[in-house]
Amino acid sequence: MSADHEFAADWLSLREPADHAARPQALLDPLLAALPDSSPLNVIDLGAGHGSNLRWLAPRLQRTQRWLLIDRDPRLLQAACEQARHDPPARAIEIETLQTDLARTDFSWLSGADLVTASAWFDLVSADWIEHLAKACANARIVALFALSVDGRWQFLDTAGDIDSDRDDEFVRNCFNAHQRRNKGLGDALGAQAAAALPRILAAHGFSVMTRASEWSLPAGESMTRALGRMLLEGWQQAAAEQAPDQAERIRRWRDRRRARLDLGRLGLVVGHVDVLALPAA
């Protein structure tokens, strides 16, 4: 994670186990039941990064698949393909990539798709962008599965799993959530508001929509909590200080307090996300 608009492969790799553990199984059965029998099944992954969504979803689709991974970062797309060559995520799968800026909303690549998917993507886009996508998917009657949209909740936990509060948690969270709404090149970003806007807009376009929580649950003391927690604290601090530069010193002190407890294994974390399944009208 970074406060600018680049996504480092090491950040995406670090978050991948937490992302995969968070994804709700409950949306899988209705997804599989709604997908057409096409062979191969044509899947499009928006903002695919280095392929985390592919690695979670492809083994669960139980059929021959052709994936199109779309991202503006060619290095991430290349990493996704290399990993898939080395360790194919499903038995019968073809993977193609498209390096493009998704700010262009002609969405011509949607043609022929059976399933459009994305993970950790919608906080970056505007409500208008979702409107364009929802309209295009509704017209083409495409099933959609959108995973891991942050909902703006994060909470620190103590070793017993109870809430661990710091006087500046809420202040920093508010600064960070405001920073997330800055334009990232895809219109005024929804940030955490995407979690509510996405199902609402899809439903308005006639989709039958199901949402499930997909929060990261990171217990105090575990090595993944320490590693991910450190990166999160750095990202939250950097973004919050950019949002409230006159409070940078207060935010740095908050980061130091939280970091000290995290390093001692006394701090766990919950970070809220939602998954959304949208089925086109019958």
Ligand SMILES: C[S@@+](CC[C@H](N)C(=O)[O-])C[C@H]1O[C@@H](n2cnc3c(N)ncnc32)[C@H](O)[C@@H]1O
């Ligand atoms: C938070 S990462 C998520 C990556 C991946 N879906 C995952 O779950 O690990 C967001 C991705 O969106 C891509 N991205 C950001 N803005 C974009 C744009 N305007 N057009 C295409 N891709 C973009 C980034 O390069 C990055 O790979």
